[in-house]
Amino acid sequence: MKNAGKVVIGVVIGFVIFFGFPFYYNIGKANVAPKLKYDTPAILQYEKEYGKKECVESKAFMSAEHMQLLNQWRDAVVRTGDRIYVNSRGESFHMSLQNTCLNCHSNKKEFCDKCHNYLAVNPYCFSCHIVPKEKQS
Amino acid sequence: MLEKALIGSKRYWLWIGALLVVIGIAFIQYLHQFSYGLGITGLSRDVSWGLYIGQFTFLVGVAASAVMLVIPYYLHDFKKFGKIVILGEFLAVSAVTMCVLFIFVDMGQPMRIMNVVLHPTPNSIMFWDFIVLTGYLVLNIVIGWTTLGADRKGVHPPQWVKPLIYLSVPWAVSIHTVTAFLYAGIPGRHFWLTAIMAARFLASAFAGGPALLIILALLVRKLTKFDPGAEPIQALGKIVTYAMFANVFFLGLEFFTAFYSNIPGHMAPIEYLYTGFEGHGKLVSIMWTSSILAVLSLTLLVFPALRRNENILAVACVSMFVSLWIDKGFGLIVGGFVPNMFEGVTEYWPTTPETIITIGVWAIGFLVLTVLYKVAVAVREEGGYHD
Amino acid sequence: MSINRRQFLRLAGVSTVLGVGGASVLSALTGKGEAVSQTTPHFTTDPKAITGKRWGFAIDVRKLKTDEEYQKCIKACNDIHNIPEFGNPKDEVKWIWKDTYEHTFPTVTEDKIMNKELKEKPFILLCNHCAQPACVRVCPTQATYKRKDGIVMQDMHRCIGCRFCMAACPFGARSFNYRDPRGKDANGMPFIKKENKEYPTRTIGVVEKCTLCYERLAVGLLPACAEASNGAIVFGDLEDPNSEVRKVIDANYTIRRKPELGTQPSIYYVIGGRE
Numbered sequence: 001m002k003n004a005g006k007v008v009i010g011v012v013i014g015f016v017i018f019f020g021f022p023f024y025y026n027i028g029k030a031n032v033a034p035k036l037k038y039d040t041p042a043i044l045q046y047e048k049e050y051g052k053k054e055c056v057e058s059k060a061f062m063s064a065e066h067m068q069l070l071n072q073w074r075d076a077v078v079r080t081g082d083r084i085y086v087n088s089r090g091e092s093f094h095m096s097l098q099n100t101c102l103n104c105h106s107n108k109k110e111f112c113d114k115c116h117n118y119l120a121v122n123p124y125c126f127s128c129h130i131v132p133k134e135k136q137s
Numbered sequence: 138m139l140e141k142a143l144i145g146s147k148r149y150w151l152w153i154g155a156l157l158v159v160i161g162i163a164f165i166q167y168l169h170q171f172s173y174g175l176g177i178t179g180l181s182r183d184v185s186w187g188l189y190i191g192q193f194t195f196l197v198g199v200a201a202s203a204v205m206l207v208i209p210y211y212l213h214d215f216k217k218f219g220k221i222v223i224l225g226e227f228l229a230v231s232a233v234t235m236c237v238l239f240i241f242v243d244m245g246q247p248m249r250i251m252n253v254v255l256h257p258t259p260n261s262i263m264f265w266d267f268i269v270l271t272g273y274l275v276l277n278i279v280i281g282w283t284t285l286g287a288d289r290k291g292v293h294p295p296q297w298v299k300p301l302i303y304l305s306v307p308w309a310v311s312i313h314t315v316t317a318f319l320y321a322g323i324p325g326r327h328f329w330l331t332a333i334m335a336a337r338f339l340a341s342a343f344a345g346g347p348a349l350l351i352i353l354a355l356l357v358r359k360l361t362k363f364d365p366g367a368e369p370i371q372a373l374g375k376i377v378t379y380a381m382f383a384n385v386f387f388l389g390l391e392f393f394t395a396f397y398s399n400i401p402g403h404m405a406p407i408e409y410l411y412t413g414f415e416g417h418g419k420l421v422s423i424m425w426t427s428s429i430l431a432v433l434s435l436t437l438l439v440f441p442a443l444r445r446n447e448n449i450l451a452v453a454c455v456s457m458f459v460s461l462w463i464d465k466g467f468g469l470i471v472g473g474f475v476p477n478m479f480e481g482v483t484e485y486w487p488t489t490p491e492t493i494i495t496i497g498v499w500a501i502g503f504l505v506l507t508v509l510y511k512v513a514v515a516v517r518e519e520g521g522y523h524d
Numbered sequence: 525m526s527i528n529r530r531q532f533l534r535l536a537g538v539s540t541v542l543g544v545g546g547a548s549v550l551s552a553l554t555g556k557g558e559a560v561s562q563t564t565p566h567f568t569t570d571p572k573a574i575t576g577k578r579w580g581f582a583i584d585v586r587k588l589k590t591d592e593e594y595q596k597c598i599k600a601c602n603d604i605h606n607i608p609e610f611g612n613p614k615d616e617v618k619w620i621w622k623d624t625y626e627h628t629f630p631t632v633t634e635d636k637i638m639n640k641e642l643k644e645k646p647f648i649l650l651c652n653h654c655a656q657p658a659c660v661r662v663c664p665t666q667a668t669y670k671r672k673d674g675i676v677m678q679d680m681h682r683c684i685g686c687r688f689c690m691a692a693c694p695f696g697a698r699s700f701n702y703r704d705p706r707g708k709d710a711n712g713m714p715f716i717k718k719e720n721k722e723y724p725t726r727t728i729g730v731v732e733k734c735t736l737c738y739e740r741l742a743v744g745l746l747p748a749c750a751e752a753s754n755g756a757i758v759f760g761d762l763e764d765p766n767s768e769v770r771k772v773i774d775a776n777y778t779i780r781r782k783p784e785l786g787t788q789p790s791i792y793y794v795i796g797g798r799e
Contacts, residue, residue, distance in 0.1 A: 057565070072567075074681055076567040077742075078677065078679050078681070079669070079671070079677070079679060080567070080671075081569065081573075081671055081672070081673060081738070081742065082567040082568055082569050083569060083570045083573065083742040083743070084567065084568045084569065084570050085565065085566075085567055086563060086565060086566050086567075086568060087563075087565050088563060088564070088565050089563070090563045092568075094570075095567070098721070098722065098723075098724060099722055124727070127706070127727040127728075128680060128724040128725050128726055128727050129724045130606075130719060130721050130723075130724060130725060132721060173703065173704075174701065174702050174703040174704055174728045174729060175685075175700070175702045175729065176610075176614070176615045176702030176703040178702075179614075180614075180700075180702065181613070181614040181615070181616075181702075182613070182614070182615070182616050182617075182618075182690075182696075182699055182700065183696070185687040185690040185691060185700060186687060186691060240686075243686070243687075244684055244685050244686055244729070245683070245684065245685015245686070245687070245700065245701065245728065245729025245730055245731075246683065246684045246685040246727075246729045246730060247684075247685075249665075249682070249683075249684045249685075250684060252665040252667070252682055252684050253664050253665055253684065255665075256665045256666050256682065258663065258664050258665060258666050260661055261661070261662050261663055261664040261688075262662065263662065263664040263686060263688050264664045267664070319688070322661075322662075323658065323662070323691055323692045324658050324692070324694050324785040324786065324787065325658070325692070325693065325694025325695070325782065325785060326691070326694075402630075402631060473691070474691075477696060478630070478693070478694055478695055478696035479623065479627035479628070479630055479696055480626070480627065480630035481627060483613070483614075
């Protein structure tokens with residue numbers, strides 16, 4: 001190839017300019033991790049009664065695994081016919097995204113959407129499962 | 138070898154450009170359908186399959202074109218088909234591609250297509266249709282490309298292609314049988330509940346596929362320096378004649394069973410299609426058009442003197458292709474849904490967006506066909522052929 | 525060393541497969557170590573749930589005298605299940621509806637001599653939750669399937685919208701969302717007039733039908749249509765000879781829709797009592 005050296009240098013420079021764009025465009029801008037709000041009326045009520053804020057499972061578990069858990073809930077409720085989930089603390093819950101999860105986490109914009117938007121994921125759950133009206137916290 | 142499709146005359150590029158424009162327009166319509174929903178078509182609660190599925194059904198038949206050349210050439214050493222088997226195989230690739238695309242545009246949730254793979258369901262015929270169609274597509278691509286590549290180099294194709302070629306014969310039969318089973322195993326719709334559905338599919342496939350192939354071979358001769366030869370075209374003509382006679386005969390059998398048994402459920406769909414039912418008769422004129430075209434094509438084909446004239450043969454093939462397209466690509470589907478399960482009538486007619494999307498898918502099929510044929514013809518023009 | 529194109533591609537392909545495979549093995553091995561818990565999480569049925577082996581209905585339309593009584597049953601279902609009203613018969617979604625005798629039993633064919641009262645009586649139609657459903661046989665993803673309690677269920681999460689089940693159902697029990705049920709009509713009115721916030725809607729491009737109020741059975745409630753019917757729609761376990769539904773079937777003459785097709789529908793329509 002003629003002028004192979006120059007071509008390669010040109011390609012490399014072009015590559016750096018193009019693929020480095022996300023990095024140098026955002027220099028100086030803080031990319032803050034999402035801060036989730038746990039202060040819905042239902043959660044605050046729970047805290048008043050039990051002294052702490054607790055979800056169906058631990059926060060670490062839910063952060064990492066809530067997608068898998070919801071899939072399992074879906075199959076249990078719709079396909080098998082079981083309605084009750086007994087968690088690792090021995091407590092029973094009615095398995096329902098709309099009526100259980102979103103009952104406490106009624107602030108979808110300050111909770112669910114925060115992480116989903118940050119990570120650019122778009123779960124299609126909410127195209128069917130009705131989101132409760134955002135209650136003032 | 139694909140680079141051969143990048144070199145072409147002005148006419149070639151104009152044709153490609155026109156196809157791309159059509160595809161672009163249709164794609165925009167599809168985006169509209171994707172956001173609005175399938176309600177943009179003429180489909181309804183009663184007629185839940187229409188033009189898209191009809192086209193898919195018809196094109197499965199066109200894909201049989203390959204096997205109608207493969208059987209005589211590879212199983213019975215009919216050397217005359219040697220140079221044009223590739224045209225049949227590439228037509229099959231184009232047809233099956235269109236089949237898959239028509240299914241895709243018909244689905245309500247196309248993003249969930251992988252559910253068919255993630256949750257395989259052997260009791261579902263649609264699952265098997267997915268398998269056999271994908272398999273047939275892969276088979277024809279591999280066989281076609283490998284044999285053509287060997288031709289180009291002037292050598293025998295590699296040994297491993299032979300078993301694939303033999304496999305493609307029963308596989309071709311399977312794609313028709315399985316697609317026919319989609320209809321023939323459904324308990325409530327008497328228009329479809331017939332044991333000879335698969336036989337009818339095969340007969341119309343062996344008529345329609347090769348008919349299109351004859352037209353394409355004549356076009357190739359006219360537009361390129363590759364001449365498929367008069368003898369192969371005549372041989373195909375004879376196959377098409379017998380297959381179409383079988384197809385029309387089978388249709389007659391359906392009429393007999395329905396009307397001699399006098400069972401209302403059997404008669405009603407046929408009445409709807411050919412005479413109108415309870416005042417509804419949107420499809421009557423096109424169904425009779427299909428019948429007249431069928432009779433016309435057979436008249437032109439049955440007399441050797443007429444069939445030997447390639448212009449008359451072309452007219453016969455076009456007329457047969459259109460006749461089969463109406464019958465299998467439209468009448469068969471709508472007839473299963475009218476009357477509905479309550480013996481009422483909801484009619485169906487495709488809407489404009491639906492038609493545009495359909496034309497767009499055909500344009501994609503023609504694009505695939507053009508590119509593949511360009512490669513095949515280029516190889517043949519260079520003299521690349523090995524018996 | 526020089527390698528040719530084929531060898532390079534082979535090497536690249538194998539490396540990719542090994543890399544992907546290796547990563548998944550690694551994550552499975554390291555896993556997520558949870559602290560020791562009191563119980564292993566598991567699923568179970570609500571003790572209040574009504575259970576049965578083969579749910580079915582006995583519907584006695586003689587007990588529905590006015591159109592309001594029919595509509596009450598239909599409305600009970602439509603209200604709690606967020607059924608959209610698209611405003612045209614083409615896109616119609618219905619889980620339960622009213623229709624004539626001739627439309628309900630079309631294979632009986634036009635008979636001018638038959639009992640006039642029966643001939644003119646409207647019937648209530650819904651999914652028959654057949655024992656051997658054709659729709660379940662054809663679904664390519666098992667989005668519609670038969671549960672062990674006999675309900676022919678619809679999993680809206682899995683449905684790909686191919687509508688094979690709609691072609692297969694001999695009873696016209698299924699509807700398709702040809703449009704987005706959460707949308708609005710030309711006047712800006714939502715298709716779902718009043719949302720029941722405790723039940724999901726469906727989404728565009730999926731099939732839906734009566735799911736036998738599985739969500740109510742799971743907490744000990746009867747199906748909504750049966751509850752609203754004032755005894756016209758009797759619900760129960762067809763395999764329990766002591767159930768009310770069996771008693772109604774034993775005490776009356778009943779017919780089912782298109783029994784000759786072998787789908788074994790689970791809805792028995794009472795057409796007359798024994799002497």
